[in-house]
Amino acid sequence: MLAVSRHIREFPLAGRIVPEIGDKRIRERFIYSYRMVYRIEPTRILIVAVIHGKRLLESISERFEKRIYDSSPN
Secondary structure, X not given: OHHHHHHHXXXXXXXXXXXXXXXOOEEEEEEOOEEEEEEEOOOXXXXXXXXEOOOOHHHHHHHHHHXXXXXXXX
16 A cells, blocks of 8 residues: 555556546545545645445545545645
8 A cells, every 4th residue: 555655646647537526636546455545636645545445435425525625725
């Protein structure tokens, strides 16, 4: 996971757009059975979730969106 997070910092667009969200700033990388979901922000890359691959984001979308927007810089 650490290697992937370092790679994201250097190449943030390498991850795919999360299909359940559809926002080009929210992307994911797969690590074994897990999805690392991150948001590309102007000054940082924010890892917002590490979720088991079989779990649907739709079931936690409300909490997921709140976490993303609460973490946005002012």
